[in-house]
Amino acid sequence: xxxxxxxxxxxxxxxxxxxxxxxxxxxxxxxxxxxxxxxxxxxxxxxxxxxxxxxxxxxxxxxxxxxxxxxxxxxxxxxxxxxxxxxxxxxxxxxxxxxxxxxxxxxxxxxxxxxxxxxxxxxxxxxxxxxxxxxxxxxxxxxxxxxxxxxxxxxxxxxxxxxxxxxxxxxxxxxxxxxxxxxxxxxxxxxxxxxxxxxxxxxxxxxxxxxxxxxxxxxxxxxxxxxxxxxxxxxxxxxxxxxxxxxxxxxxxxxxxxxxxxxxxxxxxxxxxxxxxxxxxxxxxxxxxxxxxxxxxxxxxxxxxxxxxxxxxxxxxxxxxxxxxxxxxxxxxxxxxxxxxxxxxxxxxxxxxxxxxxxxxxxxxxxxxxxxxxxxxxxxxxxxxxxxxxxxxxxxxxxxxxxxxxxxxxxxxxxxxxxxxxxxxxxxxxxxxxxxxxxxxxxxxxxxxxxxxxxxxxxxxxxxxxxxxxxxxxxxxxxxxxxxxxxxxxxxxxxxxxxxxxxxxxxxxxxxxxxxxxxxxxxxxxxxxxxxxxxxxxxxxxxxxxxxxxxxxxxxxxxxxxxxxxxxxxxxxxxxxxxxxxxxxxxxxxxxxx
Numbered sequence: 001x002x003x004x005x006x007x008x009x010x011x012x013x014x015x016x017x018x019x020x021x022x023x024x025x026x027x028x029x030x031x032x033x034x035x036x037x038x039x040x041x042x043x044x045x046x047x048x049x050x051x052x053x054x055x056x057x058x059x060x061x062x063x064x065x066x067x068x069x070x071x072x073x074x075x076x077x078x079x080x081x082x083x084x085x086x087x088x089x090x091x092x093x094x095x096x097x098x099x100x101x102x103x104x105x106x107x108x109x110x111x112x113x114x115x116x117x118x119x120x121x122x123x124x125x126x127x128x129x130x131x132x133x134x135x136x137x138x139x140x141x142x143x144x145x146x147x148x149x150x151x152x153x154x155x156x157x158x159x160x161x162x163x164x165x166x167x168x169x170x171x172x173x174x175x176x177x178x179x180x181x182x183x184x185x186x187x188x189x190x191x192x193x194x195x196x197x198x199x200x201x202x203x204x205x206x207x208x209x210x211x212x213x214x215x216x217x218x219x220x221x222x223x224x225x226x227x228x229x230x231x232x233x234x235x236x237x238x239x240x241x242x243x244x245x246x247x248x249x250x251x252x253x254x255x256x257x258x259x260x261x262x263x264x265x266x267x268x269x270x271x272x273x274x275x276x277x278x279x280x281x282x283x284x285x286x287x288x289x290x291x292x293x294x295x296x297x298x299x300x301x302x303x304x305x306x307x308x309x310x311x312x313x314x315x316x317x318x319x320x321x322x323x324x325x326x327x328x329x330x331x332x333x334x335x336x337x338x339x340x341x342x343x344x345x346x347x348x349x350x351x352x353x354x355x356x357x358x359x360x361x362x363x364x365x366x367x368x369x370x371x372x373x374x375x376x377x378x379x380x381x382x383x384x385x386x387x388x389x390x391x392x393x394x395x396x397x398x399x400x401x402x403x404x405x406x407x408x409x410x411x412x413x414x415x416x417x418x419x420x421x422x423x424x425x426x427x428x429x430x431x432x433x434x435x436x437x438x439x440x441x442x443x444x445x446x447x448x449x450x451x452x453x454x455x456x457x458x459x460x461x462x463x464x465x466x467x468x469x470x471x472x473x474x475x476x477x478x479x480x481x482x483x484x485x486x487x488x489x490x491x492x493x494x495x496x497x498x499x500x501x502x503x504x505x506x507x508x509x510x511x512x513x514x515x516x517x518x519x520x521x522x523x524x525x526x527x528x529x530x531x532x533x534x535x536x537x538x539x540x541x542x543x544x545x546x547x548x549x550x551x552x553x554x555x556x557x558x559x560x561x562x563x564x565x566x567x568x569x570x571x572x573x574x575x576x577x578x579x580x581x582x583x584x585x586x587x588x589x590x591x592x593x594x
Contacts, residue, residue, distance in 0.1 A: 019035055034105045034106035036105045037051070037244070039055060040242070041244060045246065045286065045287055045289070045333075045336065050247070051245060051246050052134070052136050052139070052245045052246065052247050053243075053245065054131070054132040054134070054173070054241065055129060055242040055244065056087070056130050056132065056144065056239055056242075057127065057130070057239060058127070058128045058239055059125065059126060059185070059239055059240050060123065060126065060237075061083060061085070061123065061235070061237045062122070062123050062235060062236045062237075063083050063122050063124075063148075063235045064081075064122070064233075064234055081120070081122045081124075082118070082150055082151045083118075083148055083150060084115055084148070084149050084151050085114075085126070085146060085237060086112055086113065086146070086148075086149070087101070087112070087130065087144055088111060088144075088145050088147075089132060089134060089143075090143055090144075090201065091138070092141045092142075092143070092205070093141075093201060094199070094200045096145075097111075097134065097142060099111055100132055101131070101132055102131040102132075103130070109133070113130050115128055119153060132144075136245075139173060139247075139248065140173070140174050140177075140248075142173050143170050143173055143201075143205075144171040144173070145168070145170050146169040146188065146237065147165045147168060148165055148166055148193075148235070149163045149165050149166065150163060150166060164193070166194075167191060167192060167233055168190070168193055169188040169189060169237060170204060170209055171186065171188060171210070172205075175209075176252070178256075178259075179249065179250055179251065179252045180243050180245070181250070183242050183250065184240065186238070187210055187211045187236050187237070187238050188209065188211075188236065188237045188238070189208050189209060189210065189211055189232050189236070190235040191204060191207070191230045191231055191233065192232075198229070203226070204226065206223055206226065207230040208220045217233070217234060246287060246288070249284055249287075249288065250284075251280050253273055253276045254284055254285070254288065254292070256269065256272075257273050257277065257292065257296075257317075258288065258291055260273065260295055260298075260299060260304075266304050267304050271310065274314060274316075274317055277316075277317045278316075282327075282330065285320075285324055286330055286333050289321070289325075289333065289336055289337065289340065290340055290344055292317075292321060293340060294344075296318060297314075297346075297350055300314050300347065300349075300350055300353050301347060301350070301353075308353065308356070311353050311357050312360065314353070315354060315377075318384075318387075319373065319377050319380060319384075322337075322384070323379060325383075326380055326383075337383070341387065345387065345390055345391075347394075348391055348394035348395045348398060349391065349395070350387060350388070350391045351387070351388040351392055351413065351416070352413075352416060354384055354387060354388055355416050355420050356416075358377055358384060358420065359419065359420055359423055361374040361377060362374065362423040365427070365430060365436060366433070368435075371435065371436070371439060375439045378439065378443045378446050379446065381449065381450055382446065382450050385450045385453040389453040389456050389457060392409075392413050392457070393456075413457065414457060414458065417457060417458075421469070421470070422469075424443060424470070425469055425472075425473040427439070428443065428444070428470070429473050431476070437481070440481065441481060441484060444474070444477075444485060445484055447470060448492065451492075451495060451497065452496075454466065455496065460497060460500035460502065461503055461506070463497055464510070467507070467510075468506075468510055471485070471510070479543070482518075482543075482547055483550070486547060486554065487550065489511060489514060489550075489554050490550060490553060492507065493511065493557050493561070498558075501580060505583070508558060508584045508588065509587055511554065511558065512587050512590065515554055515591070516591060518548065518550075518551045519548065519551055519552075519591060522541060555588055555591060558584075559585070562581060562584055562585050562588070566578070566581050566582070566585070
């Protein structure tokens, strides 16, 4: 017998970008080419993306040989078994679900999957991956059904004429009827086939489907009514499962939140679910962003939340989600959040609930647990404001649709925001407990980020007053807080508030007073103590240099912007406006000799 060397050539070409766009740009090459999704979710799951797939890998088996293919255990001699595993999907009623199994992308779906047969192998390692695409409406009623047969080596392996099965096994997809079966490795219990054909799910359902870690088959508890039809064997099959679904979750807490309207004792059960929300894994949360937000805001305005009893729990859950999206690990989900706020957020009355909850945190600074919650709230302050302002926009749209305008609602919303900002100013003036400085630093860092949203509610002059009040509350700032204060000033003069002429005049005048103390020569007696170490003195001088650099940068930015404004033809042709801008420059020139 002769063998001839053969070769196969493979050409690989990488494409970058959105799959749909790539196919459109390369129709001759990629037309009708099936797309294969990755095992697991991509970096971003946008609202509206749908996927509902279960991946099961037939991993390994441990079988005991019985002559004639029976189930009576006689020996464990190596090289005796030729076991084939078949799997199908059945409903709770026992009906087989047709054409839901994929053997490979681009291949037609099948009803049953048959594994390879390893000749004379008692402990085969199959390693075969099978994909199940089951309708979401049917999936909760389904379970996987496994059949085990000894194959005759003389048989060509035609599955249409199978040998008699010696064992059955099954795996419920929803063990508790609510949450999907957990991902990972599962060791299935095999039941003898000579006692029953298992034609009905009543013959086996509710019998143990898997062997818990550290437990043996002999210790399994079989329900009395199944004792005759479900007789466990020593044989086992190990599989590995992975759910990729935007419809179902494996977390009971998250499932309770998404189906909160169906909870038995709605008020108490919703309260319990919200209390446990922090235990939900980050990865699970980002897959269901839109659904979670919809549920939380629906709870907020429902009759279940009478008198706002659930406001704080809902707010805490929102802060947890916003914190996850703001995390570097999930930065790709930030556009998803933006899309949700702009296009899918519909809770017009959420603003007052959210602002009141954050104000309650500001009024309980002594409680360490609430202090942590307040710090987390400030980290996502801009998102809280964005939701609040968007909610007010939705209210206005409803008012226009009804042919009415409600100026008192605008006034009330402004008042709520002003009260909130006043509470923040009081926080910045607080000096105890000492740990409060961490919260104050975060608030100072995030303060400029809320201005784009505040500018949609307040006039430029009102915004200047807000900045002035906040800055005055920072008069006692020390150390790193001084740096962050100057960085905030720099962001203000670079922002849109500086574009308004009236606001600019007030802002320039205020900036001169705010940065003047940070200019001039270094005074060692003012910046250090007599008993300070040399290292402390060096750090003090470095800090002074940084504040001087930032102060000079603020002046330079303002002068640069004023120069551009002074040369603007519209300003040159308006003597009053030109004179006003020259007065702004003169204010700044008063700082230069320092």
